[in-house]
Each structure stands twice: as C-alpha cells, then as structure tokens.
Amino acid sequence: MRLIYRGKTKDVYEDGDFLIFYFKDSLLGFNGEEDTGGNEVVGEREGKGSAVLKQAEFFFKLLEKNGIKTHFVERIDKRRAKFLKTERIPLEVIYRFKAYGSFLRRYGEIVKPLQELDIVEFTLKSDALGDPLICEEAIEKLGIASRKEIEEMKKTTRKVAQILGEFFRNKGLEILDFKLEFGRRKGGLLVIDEISGDTMRVKKDGRVLKQEELLGVIG
C-alpha cells in the first residue's frame, strides 16, 4: 500500500481500486482553540481517531440507507476503513442551517449569531489559500466542476441536510452546519472524505459538542 496523502486528521493509502484511510488523534481548531469547524491542528487526544471513524461509519451508512451514494466500503479496524477511489473535486460544500463560525467572522455585524440560513456554500479546498469562498460562476469558468455537477452537489447536500437535520432533531440536538466533499466515479458523483464530528457542528444546551460527546449521542 502506498501513502498518497498525509492530512491533518487522516493519512490516505492507495490499495488497488480502493483507498484506505487511517484516522489520527489530532484535534482541529481555530486560533489555537478546539473547534470542529476549524482548519488547523491544535492538539491531540487519545481515542479521537477511532471515535471519528466510528462516527464516519455510522453517518455513511445512514446516508446510504437514505439513497445517497458515498465512497464508503467498510471499516477494517478501530483506526482504518476502506473506501472507493474517486476523482476528487477540490471543493468543500458547506450547508449552513444557522450562522456560526467562519460565516460570522466573514460577514460581521450584518449577520446575527445563529441566524437561520439554510444555504449551500462552496469553498475551494486549499490550505495555502485558507479555503476561500468560491461562487458558482467561478467554479464553472475555472473548470473545477460543470454546471450539472454543481446542481447535483447542491441537490445532494440539501438532501443530506434533511437527513442529518431530522436525525439530530430526533435526539433533541441541533446541527448548525456540516461540510461534504464529492468525487467522480464512473460518470457519477459520490460523497467522499468523511462525515463525522470533524465535519459538522452540533449543539446541545447552548454548547457545541466535542467529537467524543457526539459519539455518545450516536451510540
């Protein structure tokens, strides 16, 4: 198996037509503080990697059950799982139920914290550039995704928003935002990367849950 990507929260190996993800114990944050919406590594906590993988498996299965196509194949052990290889689209597709995190920092006083949004946003996946926001016309003209693919990503993301929104509502929790990534495989799009506490923010009693807390909710 060949290491093809060393990421902040996981390493990715290639295995024939599959990818093997190894989930690390690194914690994401913003300005040195732990924040599941953050984009920098702010520390480590034992068991975090296996907690994220447990969540990823759970959410991928939840989406598949609801008709969303994903790249998930199976979990191998506590820290590793097997996925279908795809041609990755370098975008993060963000669904914002409510205004939080970078959206508040970006637009300041014109938005109220936790104001209802229900919008899809795209950012260009680039650590060097700080994952800048990118609008649909630019995505198309820069050849990142076609108009048809943009529409499909938005439609799938809204469907995932319904599924996750309902799931957390039934648990007495509130999901504030989540992000998806997409890859091309055999002419169609699959939800790729992971879906876990690292890619969503869930609120309980006025506080955003940490990954391990989220795991308690799922189990």
Add this chain to the structure above:
Amino acid sequence: MRLIYRGKTKDVYEDGDFLIFYFKDSLLGFNGEEDTGGNEVVGEREGKGSAVLKQAEFFFKLLEKNGIKTHFVERIDKRRAKFLKTERIPLEVIYRFKAYGSFLRRYGEIVKPLQELDIVEFTLKSDALGDPLICEEAIEKLGIASRKEIEEMKKTTRKVAQILGEFFRNKGLEILDFKLEFGRRKGGLLVIDEISGDTMRVKKDGRVLKQEELLGVIG
C-alpha cells in the same frame, strides 16, 4: 447641504431629493502601491478628482444612451456632480472579463493571470470586513437583496460589460474588470456611485492605465 458620508475618494452631501458628490484627489491602491482595483488610499495627486468626475460623467452618459438607468443627473463644476438619491444596496457587483487583482490573490495557482472568465461576482461593501465575497444564496437569506433584484443586477451588469467591452475594443484597449453599485428608487434599481478609472481596470500594451491616462482615451 449636509455631509452624509466621508469616503476614500469622495465626500457625499445631501441636497433635498439629490446627492452632491465631491471628488477628492486621493489615489487608491493595494499594499501601498497605486492600483485602481485597490481599496486603500495610498496617496494624492492634483487633478485626480476632476479627472475621475469627467470620466464618471462620460460613462454614465454612455450607459444612459444604451438604456441603462443610472442615478446621474448633471455635473456642477470640476469637482462636484448631482445625483438622484436612492436606497443603496450594500454590495459591489464585479464583472471580471479576465482574471486579475484580488481574484488571482484569492484563488492562487488554480487560476492563470488574465485567464478568460466573463463572470459576475458580489462582494459585501464593508471596509471593516475587507469587502468579503458573498454568494447569491447568502445575499438573499441575509435580506441584502431579493432574488429578483439579484437577477436584475446580474443582467444589468452583463449589459454594462457588453457596452464597456465594445467601447474599449473600439479604442484598441482591453477592459479587465469593473464594479457597479446599485440603489433602489421608486421600485426599480439604478446604477449608482461612480463609473470611472477608480472602478475599472483597462489595459493598453500590457499595462493597466492610470486614471489620467484613461481620461486621454475618452477625450
């Protein structure tokens, strides 16, 4: 007359149902260097204010002649002009013929300098926030403009792009980008603010022209 706004390149006074703009000699730039696409004052040059007003008058008349509704009423003297009062929409609507300036800084290596784009982008008008990019869903959900207004702004901006593109082509020049602002008046939208060398970038022989040089082109 009451001073209602002190801006980087102009001061705005209220006069009944009209606004009076006083054009200053300040130069716009980026990182201390003169750049007509910049957003900070980097110096002053005598005659710059009157040059910009001459251009604004010229371009507003050019647009009006081509069926675009604007807030321009008349020039008063070398430095002042009269405009219709409107309810200003706090957006900059940017048309990018080619990739230049902030677009290149924002998206780095995935875009080639001067790559053809022909796209409309919106930024939120806020010096404090650095005029952040904002996509259509957010504009609508934050109540900045309605879906209908967004469509009208895009349509008008594309029409202005045709007019300006043809104008400069006929002069043997190339316009790279420009920005418009819009205001509401009596249920419709008008192009407001100014249209001049301060709000567009025009290339001649591989170099972006300064305001005074642009004036030579128009005359």
